[in-house]
Amino acid sequence: MINYIARRILLLPIVLFGLSLLIFLMMQFLTPTQRLMAFVSDPRKLRGESREALIEMHGLNDPIFVQYSRWLNNIFHGNLGYSSTVSLPVTEAIALYFPATLELVSYSVIPVILGGIWLGSLAARRRNRATDHVVRVLAITGWSLPTFVAGLLALAIFYGLLDWFPPGRVSTWALPIIHEMKQFTGIYTIDAILNGEFGVLLDVIRHLIAPVATVSLVSWALILRLTRSSMLETLRQDYITTARSKGLTERVVVYRHALRNALIPVITTSGLLVASMIGGDVVVEMVFNYKGIGWWATEAARQFDFPAIIGFALFNATVLVAVNLLVDILYVVVDPRIRLS
């Protein structure tokens, strides 16, 4: 197991190197002036000599290998570059925006995965009965509802109409308190608790409910449907019949024997789902003005902010590899027959 994990971790730099090279080469299809757009707010303000000076200053006319090696050298010195989108070094931008996304994902994962598994199992156990039908209709509704529609509906009803759950991460009254609080994690719920600011905590939760519900509603259906079909498949296996014939209760048969095996594909999908969620749900972050890493990455892409794009891609790849590793380890925990050799 330890060898396996070590091998996977050692592979990470190679994956990241390949990825960075790929993105860097793709960028070279753009002209120096197009790439220069990353550094100016309004191209009409660029007079001819300014443009040339800026191209020169940013080394955009240098040979590709010079530009790439310069960039790589910076990376090795812990410098991922400067994100002009948010006027911050890329590493600081990740540190600033990632906790927001992580907070959103952490609270969404609970209803998405646990809720999805529970309802999926329930639907499988009560196949073709009223519960199954209701759950399936809910799942199809959630699955077919585009995130932006769900988000805008949630915003219009719960903020526009009821004024319950406003957009943003906190209210204006709480923002100065947040800035004065000691920031342990950047995750406001945790920081509020650690600082003893329970009014702020309540306010943060109030702002989290609508985006979490939107993310959950859309993602939850996937896990539910997968669990249900996997469970149905497992419940048809011989060893389940054996368990039942031994007189075990249905609850024990389902949750102790069937569920563990049924979870293997669910774990794989959940891993990918979590990894993609950590990359940021752009739509939810935009609609609810929840400035997370997805929002930053989208803005960076829109503005040709190349250091940010590459930094984000590297960060995302690292997360993906880490989550995959975690998934592989979970396989073993859930099903000891699997060996990581």
Place this chain on the structure above:
Amino acid sequence: MKHGYVFAVLVLVLLLASTSMLGADVVKNPNTLVRVGPGKAISLDPVYAYDEPTIELIAQSLETLISYNEGAADDFVGILSTEVPSIENGLISEDGLTYKFPIREGVTFTNGSPLTVEDVEYTFERALVVNPSGGPIWMLAEVLLPDYTAESFEEIDSAIEVEGNMVVFHLRNPSAFFLKIIALTFCAVVEKETTVGLGGWPGTAETWQDYADQPPEDSVLAKNIVGTGPFLLDSWTPGVEAIFVRNDNYWREPAQLERVFLYRIDEWMTRRLMLENGDADIVNVPRQYLDQVEEMDGVRVIRDLPTYVIYAVFMTQDIDMTDNTFVGTGELGDGVPADFFNSLDVRKGFNYAFDADAFIEDVYGGDALHPASCVPYGMAYFDPDLDPYPFDEDLATQYLKSAFDGQLWEEGFTLTVAFISSEAESKAAAEILEQGLESLNSKFHVELQPIMGGTFEDEANAGRLPAFISGWGADYLDPHNFTQPFMHSIGYYAGRENITGYDDLVEQGGAMADGPEREALYKQLQQICYDDALSIFYAQPTEWQVSREWVRGWYPFIPQWTIEYYYPLSKSAE
């Protein structure tokens, strides 16, 4: 047990909902202003203040020597200077080459240090030292230095001097717009001691080149702001939000607002709901949603505010034909020849074939003016006697029949009209031109060519785009800022269109002091631009401002920028 869960959930929901009802008075948060808009500020260093979000962020905490008087285009009030220089008060020399600004005493920076005349001198010298490419300092350099960038520190040092309690500027030529430049945010005063202490330019001749053309991320003031203004920047999360708190030690009466929150929110629906719920006081509203917000209770929309932006179809003379894919065959019929737009008949015909009124109605819902020439409405020396080219198919036909001795009408043309791919309004303008021309003659073909930003700049600068669509917004409120880009052979657009022959007049206008002579010269330039149909000037949009009705005291701060100034604002139901 189940009832217990239901009860707990109900309590939680009620508790959360109740927090939204806190302070639900008539005026929400009366001492706090919430300003919501899109756009990101790039730095807190004024030498980079060349876009609206950056200017708005800086203008609350840093102050200029003089300021526009409540949005008036050519009236000023002293801020850190006790007087506005004029020839009458002796602070502008008779030859117009020396400007003196007496520095106000008793003003302190937010860190407690007193404002000194050395701070002001340092501010301007530093601006000319750093003078970032693509930044706004070229406007100062144009007036104070022999060229757009300094060749030696001596040039900078001799341009700005201290005389007692006055800062003295020595101009290269008389300038009618120097005060208009000095009132802009990139001329806001920074504190020398703090800047040097943080590692900024130490103010010495030996080091000036180390700081020249510094990119924004390297500036020590990028994240630090110490000013004399009415608000302190309490926190700034780039791209997300800024919080201002009132400067209680401000040299004027302290602001009425205690706090201002500036949020960047790109999603219109979110901004709209915040405005509707009263959680936002001033909101940027896209033009197409103005009707929606006008129907909201408690929301005020001020329309028809002047802007100093002109959009035009530019027509390139002496097109560069080398490997040019935008000119078809390079001959009439299936393309255009290099001298296509050298013909005055063609340019006039095109002007008459463009239905600007239809464009303004379709795209701006009527909220735009149709400029006749290159100086916008509202600008000094604007000539109201010039009538814009009307949409007139008969006159268009007449001119195009005369062009190229009738050959153009016989053979037709295939013309590429380029615009930046992300600009929907430019595309609409290209379509209007297409319709206008193709309806005249079945042999006239217009091809719309969206081009990515960057490539567009390259192609236009190379003189390879036969016709292209773009716009120009005023950097400073003087007609020179329009005649130079539109008519001077090295101007931003005229240089691309290969327009020549007017340089002397344009330069003369830029170097003259205000007065009847200058007025006559600018009327002459506008007449030339009109008679020679240099471009198709089709729209000067108007601006608007949207706020809750409880916001009081608003006026446009800098006429050519859509930014908010929080100092005069307050919130009250009455």
